[in-house]
Amino acid sequence: MVDQDTARASTEDRQKAIADAARVLIAERGFEGLRTRDIADRVGINIATLHYHVPTKQALIRLVAQSLREDFQAQHARRPRQGLDARSRLELEFADFRELFETDRQLLVVMAELGARARRDAEVAAEIVPLHATWNGQIAALLAEGRDDGSFHADIDPAALATIVIGAMTACLRHPVRAPDHLDAVFAQLRRAIIRT
Structure with a gap:
């Protein structure tokens, strides 16, 4: 069984990586150039995992x-x-x-x-x-x-x-x-x- 603190830390680390990748892409391409597939690629996760952490555009912007x-x-x-x-x-x-x-x-x-x-x-x-x-x-x-x-x-x-x-x-x-x-x-x-x- 996974320890809840470990799971929470893992989720926070993943969300930080997603936010960092999104920021890099926004800085490089502008908001219009931000694509979820590119974020997933930079973080090294699949698109389903990305959508688990940020299910909507609003959730990504909030992050x-x-x-x-x-x-x-x-x-x-x-x-x-x-x-x-x-x-x-x-x-x-x-x-x-x-x-x-x-x-x-x-x-x-x-x-x-x-x-x-x-x-x-x-x-x-x-x-x-x-x-x-x-x-x-x-x-x-x-x-x-x-x-x-x-x-x-x-x-x-x-x-x-x-x-x-x-x-x-x-x-x-x-x-x-x-x-x-x-x-x-x-x-x-x-x-x-x-x-x-």
Whole structure:
């Protein structure tokens, strides 16, 4: 008889492998190029086994979104924010994005691909819009805190500026110069627009 903890671990490992394979394919081909047969081939399983773990498109998208969420949470855990002021937390947001830009650009590309698809696919939107909303809410909250404590410009609109900050960072993925130096220049401009000197 198979131990339940072993079976659960095996299922979790298989689901992680499926999510990882789907992310690679989304990054390489876009959402439109994602095929379940290709995922199964990359994981080394047959299509029936894949469908056992992800029986629907929605289940696959949910699995990928959960894997993205877990990666973001793990990154945040490596740089705790508790007790830090708004300016320090803003710098950590920039540092986190720069780290992904340099070491795990695939994660950012997958988020962008799913975000684009979400505009015309309700199933994708149901899974990816909450991730974007959480990120936007975190940035807006720290901008509001910094405005209120006087470290950021008094006339900023936190919700609108959060959209600008996230938009500027993610636009660097599509910019012809995809170098960290360009990203740093974008961060410098954002600091001037946000931080009181």
